[in-house]
Amino acid sequence: MSVLNRRSFRYPIAFLLFACLCVAGFFAGYRTGFSSGYSSGRAKYQSEDPYPVVYQVGDLIRATRDAGVSPDTPLDFSTLMRVTQSMVFPAEWEQLGGNCSMASFPSLELLVIDATSGVHARTKELFEDMDSLKPAIAEKEQERLQLKRMQQEQVSKALEPVSKRLGETLVPIDGDVKLTGKWDVKIVAPDGKPATNQYTFIDQETFEAESSDPFFKSGKQWFSVSDGAMVAIGAGFHAAMNSDDALILVPTNDPTTYLRLTRTDI
Template identity: 90%
Template sequence: MSVLNRRSFRYPIAFLLFACLCVAGFFAGYRTGYSSGYSSGRAKYQSEEPYPVVYQVGDLIRATRDAGDSPDTPLDFSMLMQATQSVVFPGEWAQLGGNCSMAPFPSLELLVIDATSGVHARTAELFEDMDSLKPAITEIEQQRLEWKRMQQEQVSKALEPVSKRLGETLVPLAGDVDMSGKWNVKIVTPDGKPATNQYTFIDQETFEAQSSDPFFQPGKQWFSVSDGAMVAIGTGFHAAMGSDDDLILVPTNDPTTYLRLTRTNN
């Protein structure tokens, strides 16, 4: 090969190497700038303090709830709240360790959301986008119904031994039951020796035991009721209504024992 040919071959190689270096430098600079910008934006987003915004959501809830609901049915804020938290940056809400929260004010049909500007912006978009909001609420409702069905099956199975002993059909307790008033209590254990007591339910979270029994000491106790369950000072019970509207409580850790509560006329 002649000297001329070798030189003409050498220059294109050098040019290609130079071009490759230029392209590599461009992409390296782009990536560095992108990473720096992303990190800076993310840090700013995370450091931003939440602030409250009031949302008027009465008409929004009416527009997204079941068409069969009566106009007089109280507004259910929980569905809208759960849908919002599942769609709008789920990791930013307090339930998952974030800093954002919300609280309903049913009497004013308001939802107060304490969140960052990004969460507020996305929430406002969601509330205006019925095509996205309705499916989200429908999915939450389906999940709730499925969870309730599974819970009822679990409670019914746990109550089955006591139901057979009593010869009665036990219906899982509704979470909104009014338990106020005095109840005569009969506690039946596997040895067949019943104990008696009287509980006075003062409000929806406090009752008073008249005397000592295997579960409670005399005096006031706190309790909480949900569908098919009752918890009192740390003790869990499966809860159901029996015949004559008696309340049946079965300890979750002892399905062979039960408490039968009969409301007094006093």
């Protein structure tokens, strides 16, 4: 190899070594600066003393609760407080060992939060975000109520033949109705002798049939209820109560048959 070639080969290697040293120095400086800045910022944040800020949240709570709630119903501050503590720096609240706290004053519709500036800033953003959703929440709630009314009309129409046969007014059940306990069951078809049974509702998702009947085998069964309806293994029913609190179940595939359930352990 000639002298010229050796020199031209040596200089690029020197240049590459110099470039590598520059890059390494840059990253080392960046890492040191980042660590130092993060540590000092974190220390400042942790050393800051909490201070109280008063938040007017009455309208916010009203806008985010069910439209069907009576205006006289007390405002539910606890839900808003839980949401705030779970979404705004959870570790900074007293429940998890932090220094921030909050207290509600329902009669004044106020929430007083004792926190650092960072927590206050994020809390303000959260409340503003929730406030901006009020129109959408109200619209969705109206849609939900409209859908519920339509469902109630459909259930009432399906119950009408049985209601006329019984000569009773039937009111669709609510989804949170409590059925736990023993019920005597009378199954009435348009033709044939009525069948009887006894169902024991163990909890809100399990009941036990004492013996087999046209709808269920004996033993434990899974079930679920919603507004105006009950669904069990392999069967769906329109569900309503009469004036005597008897539960009337009308099979969705046979509106001429019904089950009348009467509590035995009142």
